[in-house]
Amino acid sequence: MPRLVTGMVAAVKWRFFMERDDQHYVGEKEGAGRKVRWGMVVDLRRCIGCHACSVACKAENEVPVGVYRAWVKYVDKGTYPNVTRQFLPRLCNHCKSPSCVRVCPTKATYKRGDGAVVVDNSKCIGCRSCMTACPYDARFLNAVTKTADKCTFCVHRIEKGLLPACVQSCLGRARIFGDLNDPGSEISRYVAKNPVKQLNPATGNDPSVFYIGLEEYVEALRGGVTSIAGTEGSVEQRGSI
């Protein structure tokens, strides 16, 4: 019984006061001689599909109506009454070798030293090359600025030591954000402990956003088929992952 009580207290503190050091503050920007690589793990086992991330992102970044920097995709599986629903929170993958940066003719899209891929919308000419080059459809045209737009990992927040808005607002704590290059960070420990997968790894873009439990999502999407010959160790891509 005391264990239950202390557990509940811990849960309440964790939930309402965010009293977890490593999540409260993402840490210093540059360690001693070490380069930061921001990354995110989305634990699909904890996602309840509430769209708090989508809404927080929209409010934080003033994303225009009709488009989203962060959104959640639903896939249904099974036949009534035995149905389940899988969620897939989506955002820009901030790839290690981003194809959008390669094709941008004015260098408006670039990769920061800390790994975040961002758009300088004072340079963007709106040619939409990056939108055709993104294998994850993470980009859209901002109707207000008339330039390319997408998730920035909330770099304006990270720089002040805050978490990205979607991570801060996640009810189920399904999102873990941090420095992938720091072996002691929560995200690195999470990646070490759990089997993580990237979306469509065959593109060679090497996303910095990892998913846990992607197999179940893909299984729901394809109706039981989780892998295709020749793609061992990776979740096979399909048109709609």
Added chain:
Amino acid sequence: MNGMVSYNVPHFFGEGLVPWGMLIVIHFFLSGMAAGSFIASAAASYLDDEKYKKIASVGAYLALLSIMVDVPVLILDLDRPFRFITLLFRGSITAPLTWGVWFLMGLGLFSLLNIGLQRGIEAVKSYKKLILIVGLICAVGVSAYTAVALNIATDARPLWSNGAVIPVFMIASLIAGIAAISLVVSLSGAREGLSSLNRVNAVLLLFQLLLVGFLILTASTSSQLGREAAGEILSGGLSLVFWAGLVVIGLVVPVIVFWSNLLAKVAEPRAGMTALISAMVLVGVFVLRYIIVYGGQIIPLT
């Protein structure tokens, strides 16, 4: 119910909206036609200045005219058209669009010089070889850049990442250039050189027919997404324009007419027939650009 996507946020898809739409298709078509006309004009003027004089000069004018329509179309397609000028100063060398803009500008300049050449202006006559060679480099660059822009974009779009898209687009440029010249020449009532143009296009069209088949076949066997894209082209939303516009109007009928003329050794093809078939070939090339550009984007990736 398995695999039913019950909620998603499509950024572009759903109502035929794609990042690269009709203006890009028109741009690809016109820049290809400009490049093809220049190549045909340069080849004609290199091979026989007297015999192919009409072809060389029509090609030179067509190239410049296409560029003059094409560049405004490309600029208008931008969402920030007035920032177009930054492309010239801040161009990233890894971006195909930067190369395309430089090649387009070069082709425009050398088409102008080529017109001077065809009109026999003394000042440019002594630089004939230089003008034709540098112009040819620009023309090949323009015809290749459109395909390279699609090809290197991402591996996730099987129709574009297929290497066959590059020869398909380059041959389409040449076909369009030759067809446009032969349309203008035959409409003006002249017949000189028409049979040579038809002969070249007969070979190119047959080759193109095989290449398009190869492209769709290899794309469809490459991945699940490729199968979906090929299905969309062969039996889905793009199937009508594909079969009617590209296969029948743009490839099979012209191939049959050109080859039957070729095999029957018709020395002087009828101008009216040539004009009609050339117009059909142009429609076919436009539809080909449309199908590749839309077919690559029509299957959402998310």
